[in-house]
Amino acid sequence: EPEVTQTPSHQVTQMGQEVILRCVPISNHLYFYWYRQILGQKVEFLVSFYNNEISEKSEIFDDQFSVERPDGSNFTLKIRSTKLEDSAMYFCASSEWDSINHNEQFFGPGTRLTVL
Amino acid sequence: AQKVTQAQTEISVVEKEDVTLDCVYETRDTTYYLFWYKQPPSGELVFLIRRNSFDEQNEISGRYSWNFQKSTSSFNFTITASQVVDSAVYFCALSEIAGGGADGLTFGKGTHLIIQP
Secondary structure, three states: OOOOEEEOOEEEEOOOOOEEEEEEOOOOOOEEEEEEEOOOOOEEEEEEEEOOEEEEEOOOOOOOEEEEOOOOOOEEEEEOOOOHHHOEEEEEEEEOOOOOOOOOOEEOOOEEEEEO | OOEEEOOOOEEEEEOOOOEEEOOEEEOOOOOEEEEEEEEOOOOOOEEEEEEEOOOOOOEEEOOEEEEEEHHHOEEEEEEOOOOHHHOEEEEEEEEEOOOHHHOOOEEOOOEEEEEEO
16 A cells, blocks of 8 residues: 655654655655644644645744655655744645545655754 | 644543544635644554545544534544543644645644543
């Protein structure tokens, strides 16, 4: 069964450093998403991406964040200068959005980011 | 703005008991989707069900059942004859339909379900 994959599973970085989180969405999906879950809290939407551009973004997704689809398979989230409060689990998701599978988002296993 | 409320932070029951997880939502949209996801201790998010606002039929899948009531803006989830493997955090979520696939999900804070042997 196809699945969303994410690498690395755990990333540790120093405050102020740039990090890139990687995702490989399901191959025939057209919509891609990033979510964040601070430990013990709810999952929060960051951004959605379609047709090589950002479709929607939340207030959390400020200038420190960017997303990119550098090739036909990867989808990345970059945090330019990490802060302590960026420590969280980051989930990538993808969906195909058709008349049957409306917005059924499949989530990857997550990348745990720890900022020291 | 959309909002999902899961008032039960934690529920603990003994195995084989039935348990209902509550979800109340707010949205100004007339068309929307509701979801339930399971997050086991390993951390991944497992899709359980999607329901659109046009379809108020209740759904049953094995030991799981969902009760959608538009009149009370609720989408409750019942596990019948609970098992230890059901122990997890369960999230209710909401998304618009009008925005197409671009809309992110709005999640509730989750209910931590503990099934004791």
